Amino acid sequence: xxxxxxxxxxxWLLWSGLYKPLLLGLGLFSCVLTIYIKHRMEYFQxxxxxxxxxxxxxxxxxxxxxxxxxxxxxxARIIVTPSxxxxxxxxxxxxxxxxxxxxxxxxxxxTLTPGTLALDVYKGEITVHALTKAGxxxxxxxxxxxxxxxxxxx
Amino acid sequence: MALVIDIxxxxxxxxxxxxxxxxGLGALRMPNLYTRMHAASLxxxxxxxxxxxxxxxxxxxxxxxxxxxxxxxxxxxTSPTASNALASAAILSGLQPxxxxxxxxGKPE
Numbered sequence: 001x002x003x004x005x006x007x008x009x010x011x012w013l014l015w016s017g018l019y020k021p022l023l024l025g026l027g028l029f030s031c032v033l034t035i036y037i038k039h040r041m042e043y044f045q046x047x048x049x050x051x052x053x054x055x056x057x058x059x060x061x062x063x064x065x066x067x068x069x070x071x072x073x074x075x076a077r078i079i080v081t082p083s084x085x086x087x088x089x090x091x092x093x094x095x096x097x098x099x100x101x102x103x104x105x106x107x108x109x110x111t112l113t114p115g116t117l118a119l120d121v122y123k124g125e126i127t128v129h130a131l132t133k134a135g136x137x138x139x140x141x142x143x144x145x146x147x148x149x150x151x152x153x154x
Numbered sequence: 155m156a157l158v159i160d161i162x163x164x165x166x167x168x169x170x171x172x173x174x175x176x177x178g179l180g181a182l183r184m185p186n187l188y189t190r191m192h193a194a195s196l197x198x199x200x201x202x203x204x205x206x207x208x209x210x211x212x213x214x215x216x217x218x219x220x221x222x223x224x225x226x227x228x229x230x231x232t233s234p235t236a237s238n239a240l241a242s243a244a245i246l247s248g249l250q251p252x253x254x255x256x257x258x259x260g261k262p263e
Contacts, residue, residue: 015224068203072199075192076173076176076180076196078180079179086184086255087253088188107234108235111234111237111238113199118238119242119251120242129188129251
């Protein structure tokens with residue numbers, strides 16, 4: 001737990017830059033509360049996710065950024081088209097990763113990309129609402145799922 | 155050099171503003187909750203990245219830039235989580251998403 005507490009306290013001290021008793025007390029309270037919530041999430045029993053594969057994660061973020069730009073432009077084009085050419089579709093895709101953190105990353109990535117919205121994650125399957133049929137077809141190819149798996153080196 | 159950074163930052167801020175506007179327009183034009191959320195997610199991601207990026211260029215290599223980068227990172231982690239919570243709440247309250255091309259009822263724009 002100290003592994004997390006020390007960076008949290010350091011971040012608070014560096015970013016606030018104010019050393020009054022009230023603010024220090026509030027800072028300590030937030031840090032301890034964060035640790036408690038993390039403990040309830042069983043974070044310490046499973047693994048320290050973020051420290052594990054920084055380099056691969058950067059590569060994934062770059063790919064995700066490219067996807068976000070691409071689909072943002074698509075959605076923007078749909079919105080400004082007078083006829084509003086949408087054809088919403090609900091698709092269920094497989095989440096091959098079995099770690100909760102990976103599934104959360106996958107669902108969040110889907111939601112982060114405009115035009116696709118993760119509705120539910122249940123037993124290794126993610127229900128997604130897509131704005132267009134093209135977006136739904138793109139999801140069915142499962143490239144994002146493969147890339148999340150690759151983060152673990154599989 | 156300063157001019158190049160200024161121009162780049164103004165381009166990013168303007169583009170970000172445009173995405174906020176289009177996102178808002180989309181939220182008004184879309185027919186139901188789920189499709190409106192797609193439009194709103196435009197402001198969550200593209201617009202936030204562009205606007206914060208533009209401000210970062212103005213701030214230069216200072217502590218302010220690091221703080222802005224942290225804000226951007228946390229925003230990108232939390233906004234999809236909030237969207238998921240909203241979508242789950244809508245599903246649980248029984249709002250089924252409609253599928254297929256939607257017929258817009260003869261409503262004036």
